[in-house]
Amino acid sequence: MGIVQLKAIRKEFSSLVAVDDVSFEAEAGQVVGLIGPNGAGKTTLLRMLATLLVPTDGTATVCGADLRKQPLSIRRNIGYLPDFFNLYPDLTLRECLDFFARAYHVPSQQVAGRVDAALKTVSLESKKDSQIRHLSRGMVQRLGLATLLVREPSVLLLDEPASGLDPMARIQLRDILRRLAQEGKTILISSHILTELSGFCTHIAIMNAGRLVMYGSVEEIERQIAGQQAVVVKVLGDTAQAERILRGLPSVEAVAASDHTFTLTCGGGPEVVAEINRSLVTGGVGVVELARHKTSLEELFMTLSIEKNLHIS
């Protein structure tokens, strides 16, 4: 059973349907990237899961607790970071994290240790006795993440968490999220900047106009969209011989050559890549590089946008 389960969840506001009939499940350790253009319904969906909005229809459970009936229980298990937030400006960083730790029932004897650890993780330990009002935007964003780390929620709901962060902090954020996923946390992260999500999302939920257009693991979605895999081969020496061999392979459907590099479109799995390598080496061609081309989230999203006629604002 999924840690986060949504069944036909719907949110109507008086003038629009913000989220329409969205269903999916996320397991422990999954990092689900919610992607979609502005106004797709990502924030509304996260705010419903954070118990800040009541769904008009449908059901959802987080850690087994019902969204409508047990909001307090859900709040204990989730950590939500809104897209634009601030923290109590009259508190110091240490006091702020102490407050969150205790509010989320962290045992008293563990509070100080967790506060120090969280501050270290987000590289703010040197500022622990500064008041929050003196922090920069990026630092507040990092402190926001620390408020989640200090209480170790099972589910993290992050709405555009990298906005306002410098490149170094973005890399740090990714590392932290990867580590949390490895620890078994479920992470739902929204962004319309796809590079933010590339590389560490295990699953993708593509939303448009309130609807879930596609949901699945990154590989599944790649397969669904592409149907075939792309393999890039770089060779040394006689390119004509290499091209002849590649075109002769039954699993290769198309070959695009550019200088010493070939981009192949082929069906099948990893065994096909092994077969390509074997054929080239047997044919006396020096193989410098052989790699399966990984589709970036941008490519996925753009392909889907064309296929499903999404409106990207």
Next chain:
Amino acid sequence: MCANPIIRRYRFSQLRPQQVWVFGALYVCVALLILFINSSIYRYGEGAYTTLTELYKGLFVQFAILEVFMLWLLCPANCSNVVAREIADKSFDFFRMLPIRAGQKAVGILVGRNLLCLIIATVNLGLCLAFGFAGGIPAALMLQMMAVLASVTAALNLVSLLFSVLSYKKSKAHSSIPLVLIVGLFTFGPLMGMMRTTVGGGQIETYPAFFYGAAMPVLYLVSCCTLFVAAWAYIGLLRRFTREYEALFSRVGAGLFMLTFMVVLCGLFYVYLLGPDGHRIVWGVWLSGLLLVGIVPLFAIRSFDRYLEISRTAHRATGLFWRLLVNSNIVGGLVLFVIWLVFAIAAGLTAKADRVDFLWLSIITFSALLVILALIETYALWQPRNDKIGYLLGFLAILYCVLPFILGAIFENETLFLFSPLGIVGILDGGYDATVLLMPLFFNLICLLPLGILIGKRYYDLVCIRTQIGSLAAHGADPSSVPLN
């Protein structure tokens, strides 16, 4: 209480040494100033304090006023912008998501936000009581005064916080301290006089007040009445902290509030209704109750979103129109009127009031209430289409209440006052005949006509929206294309 994380959060910011030092020094200065001025008056003044006991009595009064200033003005002012400040600081989402009960949130803010003020007030209370005992003020009186102090403090702070929560869409937090200082300045004199009279041997601690015939000291009754307000403000806070986007009163809540209010109101007036002036005192019961019938629906407005929700579960379009009407703001308001009517009849019978006057009052009030409820319903239904419609409807409501008075004054005709819901009270004292009283009734019915058409149109729209969505869904098409507003 120490386990409440919100109190702990405020403890960090409120009890910083520099802040404690400044406000502590400020209080010590004020206390020393009071002591210095009074002891100087005792020693050098002529006739103000003839004995030491009188000096202590005077000090008791002044420290009690200082206590009142802190607990009734400063603390509510502190609470009045808590939520607006959270919103302005963009930390409100974190506050809303705290996994603690609504009651803990309310107590946390009330105690935490006023922590320093409460500590100083406790010290001040100790001094006040010490001077009270030294001044020979009866223990019973001091106990009753403390009961009033505590209950009014609770009521004022809870109501202040409730208003802060009600205005949760506010994005700017204004400090109420300047207002508090002005109010404090103007109320200081009268309060001083009142306190002096209270402790000056007026025997107020033995003066009886009645609740349904049960006698108790008047200050205890005042205390109970303010506790009633405090209890409802607390219930309101619990609701606002758990259902931020809904009206302050649910339908059941509004009914219960009206019911308990009428029980308390009738209890306070009961003994006087039995007296020779009962037939006139009963007007107070009727009109106080009616005031609430007019006000409570404003805090129980069901929005258009709620109507959408109600209509989602309707299976047939034919029943939907009636379903909307039954769940409407109009019927909600009428339920309150019925509760008022039951108690008003009981009070009227107890006081042996004029039945014909009461009948006319009820009928015309009913028609005026329908107009007010129709205005509220029109606002709820049309606001999603035009978010400025509230201004127009508000203006019409003011016009409806005030214009008859203006016209009545211009034409020197008091009968015109009856056309305003505020002028209906004239029925009780006017001795008007039936033909005159039928006119405001017809006027109200005419006012209802255009509002009824506007309301009916929106109900019809809702029925159409749901029918369209139903038919699109049945044919496998995307129903989200149907505009909801």
